[in-house]
Amino acid sequence: VLLSSGCFAQSDDEEAAQIWVDQYNQDVQGVYFDYVSADWTYNTNITDHNSQLANEKAAESAAFDNQKAIEANNWDWPNFQNESLKREFSKIADMGYAALSDEDFNNMTKLNSNMTTIYSTATVCNKPGDTNGTCYPLDPDLEEVMSSSRDWDELVWAWEGWRNESGRKMPDTYEQFAELLNKAAVINGYADNGEYWRSWYESADFRQICENLWLELKPLYQQLHAYVRSKLRDIYSGHTFPGTGHIPAHILGNMWAQSWLALEQEMRPYPNKTGLDVTDELIKQGYNNTGLFLLAEDFFVSLGMDPMVDNFWENSMIEKPTDGREVVCHASAWDFYNGIDFRIKQCTRVNTEWLITTHHEMGHIEYFMEYKHQPVQFRDGANPGFHEAIGDVIALSVSTPNHMESIGLLPEGADDPEVDMNFLMSEALKKIAFIPFGYLIDQWRWDLFGEEFDRNNYNGAWWDVRCRYQGISPPVTRSASGDFDAGAKYHVPANTPYIRYFVSYVLQYQFHKAMCDAANYVGPYHRCDVYKSNEAGDLLRAMMETGASRPWPEILEQMTGSRNMTAQPLIDYFQPLMDWLIEENADETLGWDETGCPVGSIVP
Numbered sequence: 001v002l003l004s005s006g007c008f009a010q011s012d013d014e015e016a017a018q019i020w021v022d023q024y025n026q027d028v029q030g031v032y033f034d035y036v037s038a039d040w041t042y043n044t045n046i047t048d049h050n051s052q053l054a055n056e057k058a059a060e061s062a063a064f065d066n067q068k069a070i071e072a073n074n075w076d077w078p079n080f081q082n083e084s085l086k087r088e089f090s091k092i093a094d095m096g097y098a099a100l101s102d103e104d105f106n107n108m109t110k111l112n113s114n115m116t117t118i119y120s121t122a123t124v125c126n127k128p129g130d131t132n133g134t135c136y137p138l139d140p141d142l143e144e145v146m147s148s149s150r151d152w153d154e155l156v157w158a159w160e161g162w163r164n165e166s167g168r169k170m171p172d173t174y175e176q177f178a179e180l181l182n183k184a185a186v187i188n189g190y191a192d193n194g195e196y197w198r199s200w201y202e203s204a205d206f207r208q209i210c211e212n213l214w215l216e217l218k219p220l221y222q223q224l225h226a227y228v229r230s231k232l233r234d235i236y237s238g239h240t241f242p243g244t245g246h247i248p249a250h251i252l253g254n255m256w257a258q259s260w261l262a263l264e265q266e267m268r269p270y271p272n273k274t275g276l277d278v279t280d281e282l283i284k285q286g287y288n289n290t291g292l293f294l295l296a297e298d299f300f301v302s303l304g305m306d307p308m309v310d311n312f313w314e315n316s317m318i319e320k321p322t323d324g325r326e327v328v329c330h331a332s333a334w335d336f337y338n339g340i341d342f343r344i345k346q347c348t349r350v351n352t353e354w355l356i357t358t359h360h361e362m363g364h365i366e367y368f369m370e371y372k373h374q375p376v377q378f379r380d381g382a383n384p385g386f387h388e389a390i391g392d393v394i395a396l397s398v399s400t401p402n403h404m405e406s407i408g409l410l411p412e413g414a415d416d417p418e419v420d421m422n423f424l425m426s427e428a429l430k431k432i433a434f435i436p437f438g439y440l441i442d443q444w445r446w447d448l449f450g451e452e453f454d455r456n457n458y459n460g461a462w463w464d465v466r467c468r469y470q471g472i473s474p475p476v477t478r479s480a481s482g483d484f485d486a487g488a489k490y491h492v493p494a495n496t497p498y499i500r501y502f503v504s505y506v507l508q509y510q511f512h513k514a515m516c517d518a519a520n521y522v523g524p525y526h527r528c529d530v531y532k533s534n535e536a537g538d539l540l541r542a543m544m545e546t547g548a549s550r551p552w553p554e555i556l557e558q559m560t561g562s563r564n565m566t567a568q569p570l571i572d573y574f575q576p577l578m579d580w581l582i583e584e585n586a587d588e589t590l591g592w593d594e595t596g597c598p599v600g601s602i603v604p
C-alpha cells in the first residue's frame, strides 16, 4: 500500500490477502508440476540434456517462489489474526534457495546434479576372482554382496570400491555446494543452512531434544552392538577386531551399516526356530515386484486409505529399466502437486528388505493423497519425520509373525514365544541398529554448514561421528581429506536432510502405540497388528490429512495425547529383547572407545 508519504506500508487487509493466496495456490501447482515432471525425466533417464532441462525448470520454479515471497511481504502477515493464513504466508515468505541470484542458483543445481549423477552411475570393477573385468553398480550388485557375502576380502572390495568410485569424486564440489546453501540461508536470516533445516521442526531446542532422545536409546543400542560384535567375532574368527570395541563397518550386512537385518540368520536368539526373513517364501509363492506393491496397498486400504490411482501404475518406475537407460535407482516417492499424479521410482527386487521399502515409499504416496486438498504450502509432513513414519508404522503391523502368518508368508510358529524373540531380534537389527546412523549424518552436516571443520577434515569429521555414535570403524585406512565417505550415502549428494529418519524412528512407535490403543488391542505392542481396524485407520488419517497446516506438537497431541517426541513406546516395544540381551551379554564388555576412531584408521 503506497502511503501519501510515499512510503510503503504493509497491508493488514486479510481479505485481500486471502484472495491473493487463493490465486497463488492456483498458479503454483502448474509451476511445481513442470519442475517435478522435468526432475522425474532426469531421474528416470540420466542424460546431460535431461539434467539441463531439470535445472532450467528448477530455476523457473525458484524465480516464481522468489517473486511470490516478495509479493507476500507486501502484507503485514506476522500480525494477521487468521492463524492459518499467517502460517501460509510465513511459508511463502521463507523462499529457501530461491533467495540466491540466478547465477548462484543455477550453479547450485548444476553442482547438485553433478554429484547425484556421479552417485547414480558409479560402478566398481576388479572384483576378487573376476577375470572378465566386469564393473558392478551399487543397485543391485554391490548391495547384494554387502548383504549376502561373508568373505571379508570381498566385502572390503565392495565397501572400499564403492566409496572410491562415488564419494571420493565429490568433496571439492560439495564444498562449493555447501557454500551456496549457506549463502541462501544467510540471505533468509539464518546463521547457516543447518539452522534453516532445523527451523522446519519449529522447536528452539531441537538439537538438544534429539541429543536427549539419543541418550535415552543408547543403552539399547549398546546391548545390541555388544551382542552382534560377539557373534561377528566368531564368524570372522580369522580377523582381528579393533581393541577399542568398534565393529569393522563392512561386515554388518549393509553398505552403510545402517541396517543389520542381513545378519538375521546368524543373530537369531533361537536358531532352530523360524526367523522372519520371508524372502524365500516370497519367491516360492511367485511374488513379483507388483505383488509387493499390491500387498502394501492392501494394508493401507484396510485402514480406509485410497488405493493407488490409475496413473500411479501407468507412470511409476517400479524396477530397474533394461533398455540401457541410466536411472537414479535410490527409491523415492513423488508428489506432482496437481492432486492427480503420484509416483514411486525404485529398482525393486523381490525380498524382505524391498517389501519394507515398498511400504515406506507407499506411505509417502498415501500422505500426499490424504493432504492433496490442502493449500500447496501445507502439502508436507507435520514435520519431515512424520512423512518418514507413515509407511514404517504400517510395516510394524505387517512384519508381525501373526500378520505374516495371516498372509501366508510365515509357515508356522506365530504364537511360539521363541519365534517371538527371533522376531524382536530381526526388528532390532532394522530399527535399533539404525538409531545412531539416523542421528549422526546431520550432526556432521550441521557442523559442516556451521564451519566447525574445514575441507581438509571433511572425512575426518565424518569418521569421528561414525566411530563415536555407531561404534563402527573403517576396515581399511581412510584419508581425512582425500576421501569423502559421506558422499557414498545417497542423501549427501542428493542434499536430502537425514535427521527426519531419526525423528521418524521415535515417532513411529508413538503412532503404533496410539493406533493399537485406538484398536482396543490388548497385549505387548510388538505383537500388535492394526490390519483392517477402522479406529486405527481413522486416527492415522485424521493426522495425515492435516499435512503441515498446524504446528506438529498440536497434530501429535491430537493423535497420541502427547505434544512431545518420546522414546518410551520404542523402549517398551523392545523391552523383552532388552532383558534377553542383558542376560546374553553378561560376560561382554559393553560399548567402545567413544573418543574417536581406532588409532591409525584415519590418516591426514
Ligand SMILES: C[C@H](N[C@H](C(=O)O)[C@@H]1CCCN1C(=O)[C@@H](N)CC(=O)O)C(=O)N1CCC[C@H]1C(=O)O
Binding pocket: 258, 330, 331, 332, 333, 334, 357, 360, 361, 364, 387, 388, 491, 496, 501
Ligand atoms: C529409500 C528411502 N528413500 C527416500 C525416502 O523415501 O525417504 C527418498 C530419497 C530421499 C527422499 N526420498 C523421498 O522419497 C521423498 N520424496 C519422500 C518425501 O516426500 O518426503 C530412504 O532413503 N530411506 C528410507 C529409510 C531410511 C532412508 C535410507 O535408505 O537411508
Ligand SMILES: [Zn+2]
Binding pocket: 360, 364, 387, 388
Ligand atoms: Zn521416506
